[in-house]
Amino acid sequence: MSVEQNQTPTVLIAGGSGLIGSALTQHFEARGFKVFKLTRSATQANHLFWDPKAKQIDTTQLDQIDVLINLVGENIGSKRWTLKRKAQILSSRVQSTHFLSSLIPQMTNLQYYIGASGVNCYENLSGKVFTEEDTYGTDFLATVVKEWEAAHALVLKQVPGSIFRISMVLAAHGGSLQLMKLPISLGIGSPIGTGKQINPWIHLDDLCRLLLFAVEQKLQGTYNALGNYDTNTEMTQLLAKWLRRPLILPKIPAFALRLLLGERAILVLSDLRASNEKIKQTGFSFQYSTLDSAFESFFKKG
Numbered sequence: 001m002s003v004e005q006n007q008t009p010t011v012l013i014a015g016g017s018g019l020i021g022s023a024l025t026q027h028f029e030a031r032g033f034k035v036f037k038l039t040r041s042a043t044q045a046n047h048l049f050w051d052p053k054a055k056q057i058d059t060t061q062l063d064q065i066d067v068l069i070n071l072v073g074e075n076i077g078s079k080r081w082t083l084k085r086k087a088q089i090l091s092s093r094v095q096s097t098h099f100l101s102s103l104i105p106q107m108t109n110l111q112y113y114i115g116a117s118g119v120n121c122y123e124n125l126s127g128k129v130f131t132e133e134d135t136y137g138t139d140f141l142a143t144v145v146k147e148w149e150a151a152h153a154l155v156l157k158q159v160p161g162s163i164f165r166i167s168m169v170l171a172a173h174g175g176s177l178q179l180m181k182l183p184i185s186l187g188i189g190s191p192i193g194t195g196k197q198i199n200p201w202i203h204l205d206d207l208c209r210l211l212l213f214a215v216e217q218k219l220q221g222t223y224n225a226l227g228n229y230d231t232n233t234e235m236t237q238l239l240a241k242w243l244r245r246p247l248i249l250p251k252i253p254a255f256a257l258r259l260l261l262g263e264r265a266i267l268v269l270s271d272l273r274a275s276n277e278k279i280k281q282t283g284f285s286f287q288y289s290t291l292d293s294a295f296e297s298f299f300k301k302g
Contacts, residue, residue, distance in 0.1 A: 015071030113161030115152030121145035195233030
């Protein structure tokens with residue numbers, strides 16, 4: 001039985017309580033899907049308990065799952081990257097995905113799988129536009145993505161599916177944009193480092209549409225998930241414009257960010273251009289392909 005024939009397809013989301021997972025749940029439910037979320041705190045009817053570290057899971061609904069979406073993973077930007085934190089970031093993705101892979105035989109109705117990873121899997125090379133065929137980089141984030149995607153491959157040996165290398169997700173509330181808005185709103189915002197570094201991004205609505213498109217079209221392969229990319233200065237200046245706040249302070253020096261954030265300063269200092277041509281060639285069209293249109297959807301009144 002295909003997803004298209006099933007009147008109420010059932011989706012299981014690992015990592016469903018975060019920014020992406022919450023929006024994706026609403027997006028799928030609005031289109032007739034039944035959605036379950038894997039969680040360590042199963043308090044609602046659509047929650048299924050799991051503890052991937054202990055390899056425990058509620059198996060009662062597994063044979064009803066049509067689509068499995070794996071977004072699981074510790075937030076990479078919330079804490080300083082100590083050796084312990086790095087291990088948590090890696091294991092929360094790789095070990096959890098290994099556990100999901102072992103459960104696939106119990107998902108007897110499973111027809112499609114989506115694995116999330118990150119577009120920050122490439123080398124930090126200014127000027128080059130990376131495609132999905134380019135090799136992995138060598139820094140910590142690239143290593144995490146490489147091992148995460150290797151874990152996804154264990155699932156994809158058992159069921160058709162795709163991997164999406166997700167860029168910075170822009171949303172009206174929460175996520176990276178919330179962190180960018182705060183200093184600008186307080187009048188202390190400014191570009192970071194040289195300001196010339198490129199940041200790829202995707203609107204949350206487009207990401208939800210993209211993952212649904214993948215399910216409906218049964219896409220297979222690995223895809224960069226970004227609507228476009230802009231420099232840090234362009235993003236900061238345009239955000240200040242929409243917030244109607246001035247930018248009066250000088251750029252924040254890169255060394256200051258490194259002192260403050262440690263190694264995770266790479267999240268805002270890396271210079272990355274990536275292509276979205278491969279996903280567009282499948283027929284998917286981004287609703288928000290300019291930063292101005294994305295910000296307009298968040299801030300325009302009336």
